[in-house]
Amino acid sequence: MNKADQIVLFSNDKDTDSLLISTLTKHYEKINVTQSTDQLVAQLSEQTPKIILISAERFQETLSIFYGSLDKVPDENLCEHFFVSLVSRHDEAEAYNAYRNGIIDDYLVARPLYEIHRPIVICEHLLIELGFAKKEKSGLEYIYQEEKYADDVRGVVSKGLERKEQMKQQLESSVSVIESALDNAAEKIQKQQKVSLDLEALRETLGKIKSDEIRPELLKIQSKVLNILQSFVQDNENILNKIEGDKEEIAKVANQHIHNKFQEMQIQSDDSDIVKTPKKLKVLIIEDDPISLHLTSDILNLYNVECDPAYSGRRALACLKSKQYDLILLDIGLPDTNGIYLLDQISQSENNKNANTIMLTGNRQKKTALECIKLGAKNYVVKPLRQSNLVSMCEKLGLELSKKAKSS
Structure with missing residues (x-):
């Protein structure tokens, strides 16, 4: 599917939503705009993660359209997605309460569209949460070219941007080093050779990852760590027992998932406390x-x-x-x-x-x-x-x- 289909807009009145459609299409190469619930079901069934924007006259109508379509998609076919309800100002309070209670992932007052760039802000934020890399922003170039910025403002902002960029590069370099170490460890396990990992460095680096923008790198590292743990358990259960303390430390800072994998792999070999009964x-x-x-x-x-x-x-x-x-x-x-x-x-x-x-x-x-x-x-x-x-x-x-x- 085309990359642009990460954003899908259902509108039951394209004339009313013309400004919204124009705003989105100016920022993105293409968005999928539809008035068909069958097409919406097809989009939810396609595995590319996406943002679903539903625009209708009343807020509850957006719920009926989305959840009615969702009900037609089997669990195994349902893509990862976020649902944004596009509402009138009259329904804003109702949409806000629905958002607070987890019924919708976000909402936007779009009939009429008061904040022209707000749809882009919402979409960019949700795309990052879906794991898509955020486009690089040429902040330094922009701050110097934009004439309306005063010299003192330009100076302090550029200094901050340079510092953030330097920190980001250092973190990305650390991530690359860890990836390489994990790849090397996996290769040694395959050859049944002794493995040495700097778990403290792993814990420290993962603990610094707080930005959604680097989420794909975090997921890659997590996957490699889990694969290594699987190999440890399959090849030598004693190794797992020896590094139990390090596992606790990694799990606290890095990700609860790693903790889960250690624990579950260890206990799956436990044959105690079996209750023999035919009840299912x-x-x-x-x-x-x-x-x-x-x-x-x-x-x-x-x-x-x-x-x-x-x-x-x-x-x-x-x-x-x-x-x-x-x-x-x-x-x-x-x-x-x-x-x-x-x-x-x-x-x-x-x-x-x-x-x-x-x-x-x-x-x-x-x-x-x-x-x-x-x-x-x-x-x-x-x-x-x-x-x-x-x-x-x-x-x-x-x-x-x-x-x-x-x-x-």
């Missing part, structure tokens, strides 16, 4: 992070369970409506809603109001997790989920697990 539990995992979701699923797949994943709050609600679950593992933080809202929806669900809901949380969310228990959750687990925690939790809830028979 129905489990729903509501988790937006694909790595964490995959690792939690790996633990559950050791047992005879029927496991459904939900990457977002809206997908979770669809699952809750269509099926009854014995156990629900609910992440507190989701991209389109929050755990407290979903917990309330579960308690009101015809199918699942009596389901056992366990909150998945990070260390910093324990206070929220305790609030969730007061609202009906059975307990909470600090991620990553461990096999021993799962078994203990199910025993306390009276849920019986049976481990899958090993294939001969």
Whole structure:
């Protein structure tokens, strides 16, 4: 698909939205403008991550158009996306409340369009969150060419820009060094040679990555680290035990995903606490992070369970409506809603109001997790989920697990 199709605008009145369309097309080579919900479904089914802008006369109509289209796309075909509602000033308060409660990813008063460049600002911000590199801005060149800037302002701004650029280059250089070290480590593991990694340097560099602009580099490093950890576990489980302390430090600063991978790989070889019973539990995992979701699923797949994943709050609600679950593992933080809202929806669900809901949380969310228990959750687990925690939790809830028979 053409790169420009990262931005899709649905408008039921192109004449009314002509200024908006003109603004977007001047900044981007092309945007996909459509009045067809079938085309919107096709765009959501195409795997390129994208921003979906929906413009209609009333705010609730934008919700109906988007979510109606979303409902026609199977989970396995749904692309990563953000939904922006384009509304009239009359509906701004309603759109704001929907944004605060995770129903929409952003909104824009576009009928009429008061802030001409605001659509570009919103799109650029969301494109960065989707992992697309932000275009380089020639800030120094601009600040010197723009005559309206006073000399003192020009001087202090240019100094700051030069400093930021220097820091960025130093960080990118450090990332390249780490990538090279990881590649070298992976090669040595393949040859069963001794591996030496400067984990402190890895932790320090990853801890400095706070900008979404360098997200693709972070993801590449994360992927390489996970591959190396997988090799460690497969080839020599003792190595994993020896570097446990370093793993804790990396996970705190770099990414909780790395922590997850260490823990889950270690426990998947644990054969203790097996409850032998033919009962098959129905489990729903509501988790937006694909790595964490995959690792939690790996633990559950050791047992005879029927496991459904939900990457977002809206997908979770669809699952809750269509099926009854014995156990629900609910992440507190989701991209389109929050755990407290979903917990309330579960308690009101015809199918699942009596389901056992366990909150998945990070260390910093324990206070929220305790609030969730007061609202009906059975307990909470600090991620990553461990096999021993799962078994203990199910025993306390009276849920019986049976481990899958090993294939001969």
